[in-house]
Amino acid sequence: MxxxxxxxxxxxxxxxxxxxxxxxxxKLMREGMSKMAKKVAEEAVEVSLDAVAGNREALIRESADLIYNLAVLWAGSGITPEEVWEEMDRRERLYGIAEKLPKGSSDHLPKPALSRPRR
Structure with a gap:
């Protein structure tokens, strides 16, 4: 893709x-997982605040920052975008494209194949 x-x-x-x-x-990769995770959390908060404030342009910019930091976190964790897309496809088959996985439902659903971190 x-x-x-x-x-x-x-x-x-x-x-x-x-x-x-x-x-x-x-630099983010050298600083480790806690720094990468912290950056994702910070950007998610900024996205949320801009959405609540109705600041469309800032929401677009911060969303791009969030996606960048999420890609860094995935890479640092050995997760590929394709694995995330596969999970999204699996959820779509179960619940439809516009639905989030219901709370507590992951215990009885088939688990996606786990892969080792790629280096």
Missing amino acids: TDSISRLYSSVLAARDSDVEGSRTA
Whole structure:
């Protein structure tokens, strides 16, 4: 799948292994999982606040930041966008595209195949 998120993810993987001075991605990767997770949480809060404030332009910008930081977190965790898309497809088959997995339902659903972190 060649979409913006997949291209972003590929770029994140390339930056992770680079020694480029000033690379935000390489710096986040070096700082570890807690920093990557913290950045996702911070951006999610900013997205939420901009949505509540009705600030459309800021919501768009912060959403892009959230997606970037999520791609960094995935890469740091050895998760690919394709694995996330597979989970979304599985949920669509069970509940429809516009539905979130019901609370507590994950215990009785088939688990997706777990993969080892890729390095």
